[in-house]
Amino acid sequence: MKNYLGIAVSIGVLAAVWTQVSVSLELVTWVGFLAWACYFAAGTGRVGFTRGLAANVSGLVYGWLVAAFIGVATFEGSLAIAVGIVAALMCLQAAWPTLSFIPGAFVGAAAYFGTAFSFWPTLIALVVGALLGWTSGLLGARLQTAISGRAPVAEPPAGPVQATA
Template identity: 60%
Template sequence: MKPYIGVGIAVGALAGVWTQISVELGLITWVAFVAWACFFAAGGNRAGFSKGLAANLSGVIYGWLVALLTSWAQFPGALAIAVALAALAMCLQAGWAPLSFIPGAFAGTAVFFGTQLSFWPSATALVIGAGLGWVSAILGERIQALIGNGPAAPATDEQKRAVETA
């Protein structure tokens, strides 16, 4: 078996549970999957959680600022200028380590616009998605260990240190 079986089982099970719960509670299902993907893309574990989620939430704020600016400035090109300034800011913020995951900021902005400017529902689902990412990584490692093929995915330096100190 490949070393991704554990994480695949964990992600699959949690994705099904999340989908059912989110639909029943009226939460935005797909937004959590964006944050979940950002968790893994940002490196997983604590770093992926904090960098991915911080960048996602900053992106929601940038989207909100774009919407706010364009509600005040209603001239041709206002949206383009606001988006250009937000994109610049999302790249510049990467100079600060907690916000250094540029794709996460763009994903957060896209989520905000994709939810038709729903700030709190977007932010809530992003937080839940990042949490699901972390839980799926932990469960994936445990499942993989149970089936006897080592870690669920290539271990990060943080994972290696945790195993060595355990």
Template identity: 60%
Template sequence: MKPYIGVGLSVGVLAGIWTQVSTQTGLITWVAFVAWACFFAAGGGALGFKKGLAANLSGVIYGWLISLLITVADFPGVLAVGIALAALAMCLQAGWAPLSFIPGAFAGTAVFFGTKLSFWPTVIALVIGAGLGWLSAVLGDRTQALISKPLVVPPSDDENRPVQTA
């Protein structure tokens, strides 16, 4: 059996549950999916959770700093300058292991802007998404182990009888 059936089932079920819960509670559905994808892209497991989420949250901070810059500075190209400096910083921070997942930082900044600068709702959805990534990986591994177990066939009575020779 393909090794992706377990994770596919767990992701599918959790994605449906998350969509229903988030739309009913006003949480930002799509932002969690970005963090969920970053979890897997960063390698999954504890390391993927830490690197993906830390990078996502750093990206939100960069986005927030850019939004502050454009409110205090008033010159043509201020947004471009802010983005350029943040992009440079997101790449340079990768020299520090906890923030070494560059795509996660860019994703964090993008979702912050995509939510129209909604800081806390973005952060909450990113944390939930990273948690859903971890949960889907754990449940996926367990499900895959269950469906991949070889079928154990009990020995038949013929195998337990002594062999007769003539």
């Protein structure tokens, strides 16, 4: 338990602040939390920030493309076709290291759909959430050092396990 006290305190405080600020400013609170989670799932630090946010934003753009397509394509199955193509592209983009966090792309697209196609509010919340992730990781590590008297080995929790072929 003591090993996670720093990250727990930093996330708890920042989550409360984000919730209050986002509600007061009418930002999309839950989307920020999604991007924040992607920061940790994508590996933390600079890598987690870059991979998580880039994938989230790419998913947002893909979601926008789906919405644009179904706005003009009115034939039966147009939504299914658009989603299928975009889902494949979100997986294929993982060939580029910066866009290699596939779940982040799906999170970005789902957030766009979940906000009823609100592009800018979704983008703002994704960026703020990624920044909160990075901030909580840095602050958590510093707090953990102060609590335990030694620097943490890795920014908790550790990044995802990479699959090998």
